[in-house]
Amino acid sequence: MLILLVEECQKMKYQTSAQAIYEAVGTESNIISLIHCMTRLRFRLRDESIVDDEAVKQIPGVVGVNHQSGQYQVIIGNDVANYYDELAKLGNFTNDNDDSKVEESKEKDSLFNRFASFISSCMSPLIPALIGGGMIKVVLILLPMLGWLSEKGQTYAILTIFGDAPFYFLPIMLAYTAAQYFKVTPMLAVTVGAIMIHPNFAAMVTAGKSVTFMGLPVTLATYSSSVIPILMMVWLMKYIEKGIDKICPASLKSVLKPLLVLFISGTLALVVVGPIGTYAGNLLSTVILFIQGKASWLAMPLMAAFMPLIVMTGMHWAFAPIFLAASLAHPDTLILPAMLAANIAQGAACLAVMFKAKNKNTKQVAGAASISALLAGVTEPALYGITLKYKKPLYAAMISGAITGLYMGIVNLKSYVFAVPSLVSIPQFVNKADSANFINALIVLVASFILTFILTWIFGIDEEVEPATVAASTTSDLNNVDDQLDSGAQTTTKIYSPMAGELISLDSVNDPTFAQKMLGDGVAIIPQDGHIYAPFAGTVMTVFPTKHAIGLKSDTGVELLIHCGLDTVNLQGVPFTAYVKDNQHVAQGELLMDVDLKQIKAAGYDTTTPLVVTNSSEFVSVEPADKTVVTANDVAMYVI
Known part of the structure; x- marks a missing residue:
């Protein structure tokens, strides 16, 4: 049950972000086609100018955007397939056969962009x-x-x-x-x-x-x-x-x-x-x-240094026919070796940022991006989440790439297998007839990592100051939250109690999934009656099939899971009567559901109802209200 719940919450996030991306790019009326590669959603749009790039970048799950070769690329990372699956459900645009639409878009592109788009579109899948x-x-x-x-x-x-x-x-x-x-x-x-x-x-x-x-x-x-x-x-x-x-x-x-x-x-x-x-x-x-x-001594330093920028344009896979045509007959001595130095450098830069940063969110993003680059060779999260954002780590990675690239050019490093260079795939440089090649690859890997880490540490990052939070306040200070809202000192969302009952901390719930905050931070209520009301104005993201839980998203972006009782999924919806449906907008205080608490207790289940902010990592703090008994007119917690 707990695994199912986690999966449902994750799916809810994919659905929400996919819907936001779909609307941001202009919905089906502006989308000609959509494909995805390893890390990007690749849209062909009728008019890219109507899309607000900054708004797209703010959508949860999006790490960046790019306009390249007639495509509007939304960079997601390793999880791109899940977002693609949800987008595919929203419109009939993934395999559009209307030639006039495609030609309408292509007419705006240069000959080179059309060629690059063709290569990239064919190779990416x-x-x-x-x-x-x-x-x-x-x-x-x-x-x-x-x-x-x-x-x-x-x-x-x-x-x-x-x-x-x-x-x-x-x-x-x-x-x-x-x-x-x-x-x-x-x-x-x-x-x-x-x-x-x-x-x-x-x-x-x-x-x-x-x-x-x-x-x-x-x-x-x-x-x-x-x-x-x-x-x-x-x-x-x-x-x-x-x-x-x-x-x-x-x-x-x-x-x-x-x-x-x-x-x-x-x-x-x-x-x-x-x-x-x-x-x-x-x-x-x-x-x-x-x-x-x-001229390998010159070509390699340039390729290794500028590989992050090539990745940024989305053209790294457009090179695939080139190094495939060469490497299938001969070892690749250009693209894949350059990617080895660049990928390791991106991972090392992020790792240095993780240790040096003071902002907790920056540390988390940098750590995840470092793992992706070092172990999988996927550098978009590192590039868009850290190095390009703070610039100095990018400069460090490019300098390191140029230096190690010069070494690769001198020793003529070769990749004997097509694989994205990373720590895991380093044996791609092994060849029995050329044992020195693998040693040189290891030298490049180690040198790129150490040099980039040191340079990033020396250059530092111009880190944004982490905003002051109510979390630093004492419990009594929570009474002043409304004053802070009026003065504009904080951006805070009030989460009203969806039901009357006793307000308790989430870590006291008798379920490790909630108590350990695996799904996010929040509070819980021991209910006195079975009426569940909307805790804010927002949209119903999902009513679970068994009706034991409702996912909501406030108009301010807070995603909330209301889980009616513990393990009540086993009751198959019998004690629950839902009055709302998916994608319905509700007002604060609107009745969402009635629950037969007596029936839940008679079946031997706990009626404690967790309220979990499933996207709490996107906020500074989630603070419970300073109350022990609440009604639907009382604030249960504040999301800052």
Whole structure:
């Protein structure tokens, strides 16, 4: 029951923030489409200018916003999928097929922004699969080194399949995401991708004998793990489908269109587009390796130093086709090594801020962001929550990146596996034929951490002064809260008692979930009657299915859980009569529910009713009123 309650409260937070984001970006009337990557909600909007960035940044869960490549990006962090799921329920915009809407938005973008948006939109949904495969490859490096797994065993062979699958079938996955971007029939695009990596065609490539198709020469190229050929092909399919739509009779379209699209696209893929894309990819790989070979000492310091700014623009995953095209044939010597130095630097900077800051909230944000950057390589929480906000830690991370980048350029550090660099994925730099490479990676990791930590500590942070709180007052000072409100000294929300009864502290409740304040701070009431009234003016966020609890949000942003009795979820709603529903706005004092207290007691349950501010971490303090007996006309606590 307690786990269910925690999950419901967390879900309530996701719903509230998702609703606020939805409204802030202009609702369905302004949203063309929505996707998400590892850390960001990526909106395509008709008009980004109507969105108030500062208002979006104030929404709980949002750590920043960014305008990039025709997308309005809301940076969330590792929990982005939960927010996306709730947003997807609010409107039919996640897979919009109206071409006119997309073109209307694209007309406002430059050619570069449109290209960058295309690459980012196609690659972003694939990143979890690529990271998963990359991390399995890291495990396959690590376990044999530790003697825990034999490279000759079947387990190793099957795990190799797990790690290779996302990369081998990359053209098929890209076909799907590119089809969504260009509004091509997804399954036809996926089929063309499958043609390019079909086992029989792969066997022809391996045999090496010349192949023709209807007299046309077929270039024998391996398309598994390729990026550019399928992206070019799906772009071309957009025009193929439009052309066939114009000439194909409506009565025969259901049969002729898929036949013609598949035949024409498959032919072009193997005869024209695929070879061109392959040559382009090989050229790109050659150029990258040439630059690295001639000026790695300069390229690496610049890339490592400016990687935080690249992340800020959201372009770090737009580089994915570049380092995938290079690293699948050769180790990556640019992007992933630079990310190693930058990710560790962001984590170290946040850790230094956590120890140096005096503001309790800053310490909490910095600590969480540090863990995310160091262990997972996800730096958006660090960047938007700490380093970019206070600037000096960002300068420290960039200086450290430049210095360690110079070292990486000199030793030519290589990443042999695609994985987001972090403490966990450091084995991606292991190679049996080049033992010095891993040692150099460890040197970069340690140097980046120590140097950034020291520089951040020396530079310091211009920390905002933590506001004075009523928590510093004595109990008798609480009687002066109204005076403080009148004078403007505090921003305080009064939470009136929802029912008549005895007011007690939350830590005296006979339930560790509430007593230890796992869900948030608050008070509790031992009720005298079964009438429950709205403790403030606000919105009903949720009436739990079993009616034993109600979630509310005040007009001032306080989220409150009223939990009627302890363990009463087991009563399946029998003693409860609710008079309100989800998303209903209520006035302070409005009747929300009636509870049969006698029935609860007869069933052997405690009627003590906790009042929990579930987003109490967003406020300075939650203070109980200086009373022992309250009615619905009395204040039960103050949220400051």
